[in-house]
Amino acid sequence: MPAIQHNISLQPYNSLALQAKAEYFSSVSELDELLEALAFARDRGLAVTALGGGSNIVLAGDIAGLVIQLNLCGVSHRLDSANNAVEVTWGAGENWHQQVLRSLEQGWYGLENLSLIPGTMGAAPIQNIGAYGVELADLFVSLRAVDLLSGEVVSFDRDQCQFGYRDSLFKQAGRDRYIIVDITLRLSTEPSLNTAYPALDAAVVGYCAEHHLPAAAVTPKMVSQLVCTIRQQKLPDPNLLPNAGSFFKNPLVASEQLATLLAQFPQMPHYPQADGSAKVPAAWLIEQSGLKGAVRGRVAVHDQQALVLVNRGDASGAELMALAAEVRDAVTQGFGVILEIEPRVYGL
Numbered sequence: 516m517p518a519i520q521h522n523i524s525l526q527p528y529n530s531l532a533l534q535a536k537a538e539y540f541s542s543v544s545e546l547d548e549l550l551e552a553l554a555f556a557r558d559r560g561l562a563v564t565a566l567g568g569g570s571n572i573v574l575a576g577d578i579a580g581l582v583i584q585l586n587l588c589g590v591s592h593r594l595d596s597a598n599n600a601v602e603v604t605w606g607a608g609e610n611w612h613q614q615v616l617r618s619l620e621q622g623w624y625g626l627e628n629l630s631l632i633p634g635t636m637g638a639a640p641i642q643n644i645g646a647y648g649v650e651l652a653d654l655f656v657s658l659r660a661v662d663l664l665s666g667e668v669v670s671f672d673r674d675q676c677q678f679g680y681r682d683s684l685f686k687q688a689g690r691d692r693y694i695i696v697d698i699t700l701r702l703s704t705e706p707s708l709n710t711a712y713p714a715l716d717a718a719v720v721g722y723c724a725e726h727h728l729p730a731a732a733v734t735p736k737m738v739s740q741l742v743c744t745i746r747q748q749k750l751p752d753p754n755l756l757p758n759a760g761s762f763f764k765n766p767l768v769a770s771e772q773l774a775t776l777l778a779q780f781p782q783m784p785h786y787p788q789a790d791g792s793a794k795v796p797a798a799w800l801i802e803q804s805g806l807k808g809a810v811r812g813r814v815a816v817h818d819q820q821a822l823v824l825v826n827r828g829d830a831s832g833a834e835l836m837a838l839a840a841e842v843r844d845a846v847t848q849g850f851g852v853i854l855e856i857e858p859r860v861y862g863l
């Protein structure tokens with residue numbers, strides 16, 4: 516039986532460093548330990564909350580029931596030499612960025628654009644992490660999860676996960692029902708770069724010019740390093756300035772509203788989608804609303820990337836949620852666009 520503690524501060528377990536407590540807390544490293552912790556919760560009628568790296572959650576208040584931190588580790592792989600591919604399975608508790616770097620060292624490619632994303636392998640499918648033109652769904656094969664209803668370990672392929680933009684089954688109908696224990700991705704053993712995302716393309720062009728390199732000499736490792744550089748310039752390091760990455764999704768604006776907005780704000784950046792709608796950067800809407808860098812006591816809108824809300828020190832979830840509400844209200848008033856919070860909010 517894993518140790519189960521009572522009344523534990525979750526401040527070290529969430530990258531926003533919000534003060535909140537777990538009624539019960541347990542850290543599990545093996546599937547058996549997870550099943551034992553779940554039995555403990557079931558016997559006492561306790562709600563269960565699973566935590567990965569805690570980098571995409573907002574603890575708005577204390578968490579009743581049992582909080583389980585997933586530390587299941589391990590990496591295995593199966594080569595598919597005929598197709599220059601490899602399928603890799605990671606325990607849910609493995610750190611995402613460390614495994615991106617390890618994969619590159621092994622000569623397994625495809626994760627480079629997703630370098631330096633905080634969090635764990637097991638949390639990655641929940642919000643279908645994405646950055647610089649690649650998202651998890653592009654590489655995804657399957658995952659295994661414990662179904663809290665049956666207590667069984669079940670498998671999901673890509674279609675069953677219902678991936679969308681920062682979305683999956685595990686944020687929708689499967690929310691609170693499954694605890695992911697491992698994930699399997701298909702990577703390439705042949706480098707194949709995807710550098711079309713404008714900020715990444717600009718970085719690659721600049722790097723080649725500076726080092727007198729032809730574009731063909733660019734490697735996945737270089738792309739990984741460039742992505743790290745871009746992220747470090749814009750996104751605050753949670754260890755130095757607690758945050759949960761993008762706090763809002765980039766909203767999809769329908770074609771009619773888009774036309775109206777563009778007539779009023781011709782310089783508004785927008786990324787057209789197949790159906791005539793467009794994704795508009797929430798960061799731009801927040802910046803235009805005058806809130807980039809806004810400080811409200813112990814919380815703030817980051818001054819380098821307006822999509823990130825930060826804890827300046829010992830803030831409560833309520834303070835952060837009040838700032839989130841102010842941001843949403845300002846964008847709704849200024850643009851008629853409703854922002855949706857991206858991380859999962861607990862303890863409301």
Ligand code: EPU
Pocket residue numbers: 645646647648681714749750759760761762763764765784796797798799800802807819820821822857
């Ligand atoms: N912009 C502003 N003001 C800002 C920052 C950005 O106006 O303060 C505008 C600029 O026009 C810029 C555009 O927003 O060109 C896009 O900015 P950026 O490339 O930084 O990307 P983003 O849309 O703000 C998204 C993801 C990030 C991901 C980057 C790169 C979402 C919610 N966020 O941010 O993901 O790293 O693209 O692909 O889709 C995360 O989910 O936690 C995250 C960091």
